[in-house]
Amino acid sequence: MWITKIAGTGSCVPEKIITNNDLSEIVDTSDEWIRSRTGIGERRITEELTTAGLAAKAAQNALLDADMKAEDLELILVATSSPEHFFPSVACEVQGMIGGKNAIAYDLSAACSGFLFALNTAYAFLKSGSYKNALVIGADVMSKMVNWKDRSTCVLFGDGAGAAVIRAEMAEDAGMPEGIRHFIMGSDGSGAGVLTCTARSNGNFLLGKESQMGYLSMNGQEVFKFAVKKVPECISQLLSEADEKKEEISYFLLHQANYRIIESVAKRLKLPLERFPMNIEHYGNTSGASIPILLDELNRSGLLSRGDKLVLSGFGAGLTWGAVLLTW
Ligand code: UT7
Secondary structure: OOEEEEEEEEEEEOOEEEEHHHOOOOOOOHHHHHHHHOOEEEOOOOOOOOHHHHHHHOOOHHHHHHHOOOOHOEEEEEEOOOOOOOOOOOHHHHHHHHOOOOOOEEEEOHHHHHHHHHHHHHHHHHHHOOOOOEEEEEEHHHHHHHOOOHHHHHHOOOOEEEEEEEEEEHHHHHHHOEEEEEEEEOHHHHHHHHHOOOOOOOOEOOOOOOOOOOOEEHHHHHHHHHHHHHHHHHHHHHHHHOOHHHHHOEEEOOOOOOOOHHHHHHHHOOOOOOOOOOHHHHHEEEEHHHEEEHHHHHHHHHOOOOEEEEEEEEEEEEOOOEEEOOOO
C-alpha cells in the first residue's frame, strides 16, 4: 500500500528582530497591550530576503532533512499571499534558486490556511500516483503588506517561511502504516470582507483610475470569533471522520495568530494547553508560514517520535480553514 508522508521539514526566518518596544516608537502601542492581547513579544522582519528567498532557504533545509536532491522533486507548491510579482510565481523562482529543474511549480493563495491547502493539493497528486516527491512551502513577507501606521494590524505580523518534503512510499519501505491520513478543508467567501489586502494594480486605464498601494485591513474581533468557533469544529469533524480519539493526538499545531485563540481552542476541545505548541511570542503571525515553521521547530527539537499522531490546523482570509491528521 502507498502512503504519503512528510519526509523532511525546514524553515527560514529573517535575522532582524523587531520587539514590541521597537514598535511603540512608531505607533501608539505598548509591550503590555501586544503581549496581553496576542502573546506576541517580537517578530522577524526581512531586510534583504524576498518571499522567494526565504522560501528557497526553507526548502533547502527541508531537502537536507529529507536527504533528497532538488532534482528529484516533481512538484513544488508555494502557499503565499505576499509574492514579489504577480508572475512569475514564487514557486518558479524557488525552483530556479534550488535547482529543482524536474518539478512543475506554482503558487496557491489561501492566506493563513495556505500551507494546509497546498499540503492537501500535494497529497492528492501523490495519492493519485501522479507524482512521488513534492515540496510544499508556506512563505510570507507580511511586513510589506501591512500599513505601518495602523497599530491595529502592524503589531501582529512577521516574516518567514516553512517547508515540508512530501513523499509517496510503499508502506513496507516506510516501516509505518500511515503518514497523512485525513483532511478537512473549508472556504466561505461570504466572509471575504473581514480580512483583506487590496491588490496593488487595481487601476483602470479606461476609467482613468491610477494603481494604488493596498494594505492589509482586518476586523479583528470578527476573525477572532470565526477562529475560536471554526477551528475546534473542524478538528472535531476531522477526528470523528478518521475515527481517532482527541486524547491520542500528541500535538495540535495551530496557525499562530493569537495566543488567546489557541487557548480558547484547547479549552473548547477540553484538552491541556501543553498539547498546543506555540512560537507566536518570537515570530508573531507569519501567515502561511506559521504552521510549517512550528512543525520544523518541533521536528528539530526532537519532540516528535515516529508514530506520534499530529493534527495541523489553520484559518485565515477568504475565509478559509482546514485541518489534517497525520502519523509522524
Ligand atoms: O491570521 C490572520 C488571522 N487574524 C487573526 O487571527 C486576528 C484575530 N483577532 C485578534 O487577534 C484580536 O481581535 C486583536 C489582537 C487583533 C485585537 O484584540 P481585541 O481584544 O479584539 O482588541 P480590539 O480590536 O477590540 O481593540 C481594543 C482597544 C481599542 O481601543 P478602544 O476603542 O477600546 O479605546 C483599540 O483601538 O485596543 C486598541 N488597540 C490598540 N491599543 C494599543 C488596537 N490595537 C492596539 C495596539 N496597541 N496595537
